[in-house]
Amino acid sequence: MEWIEHGERSLYESPWVSLRLVDVEVPGGARFEHHVIRRPLPAAGTVVVGPDGVLLLWRHRFITRSWGWEVPAGRVEEGEAIEVGAAREVLEETGWRPGPLRHLFGCYPTNGISDGRFELFAAEGATYVGEPSDPSEASRVEWVPVARVRELLREGAVQDGLSLTALTWWLLHELT
DSSP states (O other), X not given: OOOEEEEEEEEEEOSSOEEEEXXXXXXXXXXXXXXXXXXXXXXXEEEEEETTEEEEEEEEETTTTEEEEEOSEEEOOTTOOHHHHHHHHHHHHHSEEEOOEEEEEEEOTXXXXXXXXXXXXXXXXXXXXXXXXXXXXXXXXXXXXXXXXXXHHHHTOOOSHXXXXXXXXXXXXXXX
C-alpha cells in the first residue's frame, strides 16, 4: 500500500543533510508527521581488490563511539560523476589510485527514515600515489587478505552499513 504525502516542512537544512517533517497518510488509516532525513547527494564506496587482498581503513566513528574496518567511501560532490567521486574518495582516504571502477549496485540503506543513497563499486588493483591527502579519515590503511575480511565480517569488526553491504555483496557475487 502506498502512503499518501500531503506536504513537508523543514526542521533543519545544511549542504550535507536536511531534517524534514512529512505529512503522510496511511490509506484507510492514520495521518501523521513522519521525520525524514534528506540527503541531497549520494555517497559512494569502493571495494578495492589487489593481490594482497582488500584495501580497508581502520577508523573511529564518534557518533557510535566505535572502531571498525571500512571500505573507502564518502559523499559525491555536487556536479561530480558518481564514479569519479568514488575514485576520488579512495585516493583521498588511502593514498592509492584505484584501477577502473565497475558499478556493483546502489541501495537506500535506511529507507524507512532517509532518502540517502549509496552507490557501490569494485576496482581491480590500485597504484600507490603517496600518503592519504585526508589523514583524518583513518588510523590505518591496510590491504587485508580475503580470508581475514571474512573473519572481520563474522567478528562484527565491519559495522558501517555501506562497508558491510559492499563487502558481503562482493564476497557473495564477485569472488570466484
